[in-house]
Amino acid sequence: MNGMFGGGNTITLFRVRGIRIAVDWSWFLILFLVIFWLSDFYGSLLDQPGSSTEPYLLAVASAAGFFGSIVLHELGHAFVAVRNGIGIDTIRLWIFGGVAQMDRESGSPGVEFRVAIAGPLVTAVIAAVLIAIGIASVGGSAFSDAIQLRVSADANGLTAMVAWLAAVNLLVLGFNLLPAFPMDGGRIVRAVAWKITGKRSAATRFAAGLGRVFGFIFIGVGILITFNGYVFSGIWLALIGFLVNSSARAATMQTAVAGRLEGIRVGDVMDDSPVAIPGDTTIDRALDEYFVRYRWSWFPVVDDRGAFLGLVVRDRIEQIAEIDRQRAVVADHLEDRSRACHISEEALLESVLGNPDMRRFGALMVTDGVGRLAGVITVEQLGRALKPH
Ligand SMILES: [Zn+2]
Incomplete structure (x- = not known):
């Protein structure tokens, strides 16, 4: 689930193999409620007021264990995703649990399945280990009482904590496995x-x-x-x-x-006769013959073989002093990083969606197999292709 309610301010806690573990304010609400509720629970179990030291420490330790369980669940998803070539930058914890934010969707059903099941598998292992510890220390029937949060006569704080964490992990497991x-x-x-x-x-x-x-x-x-x-x-x-x-x-x-968009290539919808400025054009000619004439804010620049070199932007070249404009050529005044603003005419139209350069200039230059400028695809053309037909 991705951040529908405020993906905004998160606090980085630590990093695991380059993955940022971050929490937002709403996660603290959950921890606060868990500690508040469990102090009371352990208090009545141990027959002490919830505000005394032992119930409080048990509640804090339980909250930490709960936090660790959720992080391990998400790391399970994350490690399998990374092993299959899907980047994970951040694991975010918030009021509705954890989210491992993947940079793209899985490319095959097998990868999708393994990434999805990895988290629940980790949670199942955690629950099994806790149950084994509980049964080994107090026996099957006493631990079964404890896991149902039933107060038994010989209740002991640590067992109750192990039981509570096991119960929570079973709940997380069951809830996450619902086909929702x-x-x-x-x-x-x-x-x-x-x-x-x-x-x-x-x-x-x-x-x-x-x-x-x-x-x-x-x-x-x-x-x-x-x-x-x-x-x-x-x-x-x-x-x-x-x-x-x-x-x-x-x-x-x-x-x-x-x-x-399925099956449509960039080459099918692009404008295939784009106006481009030769790289050796001087700045004053570029301004007169292209910018003033067409009133566009940028143009693609090509070399003498038609290869795409980058973009030249009006605001930028207008800052060049008048006396230099007769000698300076556009190829030497390309916009930073604009050389990368191109896509192959064979590329699928889908891949244009979400391309950051598309957002930057409102268009992408389309190149053929040998890097020559073959066309331009604009936001408007993409919009027309997206309309139901
Ligand atoms: Zn999960």
Whole structure:
């Protein structure tokens, strides 16, 4: 799930193999509530007031364990993603759990499946280890009581903490495995449907449809719980439902857009007779014969063989002193990094979406197999291709 509610201010806690672990303010609310609620719980378990030292320390240790469990879950996703060539810059923790922010979507159903299941697998291992520790220290039946948060006569603080963490990890596991795309279980469903049909967009539509249904169920159950007195949990679940529902709807809309672009190449929609300035043109001629005449704010520059060199921008060359304009040539005054603003005419139109240079100049230069300028694709042309036809 990506940041629909404030992806804004995060605090970096530490880095693991280059991945930034960051939290936002809403995560502290969860930690505060966990500590507040657990101090009380451990207090009544140990027959001490919740404000005394031992229940409080147990509550803080439990909150730290909860934090560690969620980070390990996300690192599970992240390591598998990185191993499959998907970049992960940040793992962000917020009020609705953790998000490993991937720089692109998986390219095959196998990768999608492995990335999606890695987190729940880590959580399952954590729960199994905690349960094994608990059973080894107090025996099966006493630990079974503890994991159901039942207060037993010979309750001991550490066992209760291990039991609480095991229970929380089981809850996280079960919740994440619900087929509510874009949650883990929904991604697993998408990977399986993708594998069976061979079509990513059809699989996404199917998984997202299920996600929307689950979103509505979460909202309904959340409202029900709220009116039964569990106000925080109820509102929290309803908001998750809202988030799941809108992310699923956005995914459906994205596949509709990508579907319209499917198979169309940049060369099919570009303007194939772009006006370009030869690199040896002097600045004053470029201003007179191109900028004044066409009134554009930039032009592509080509060498004598037609190879794309970069862009020349009006605001920039107008700053050149009048006396230098007769000798200086445009090839020596190209815009910084503008040489990279090109794309192959064979590239799929999909790849133009989200290209940062497209946003910078409102267009991309299109080059042929040997680097010659073959055309220009503008935001308007892309927009026309995106319209339903
Ligand atoms: Zn996950």
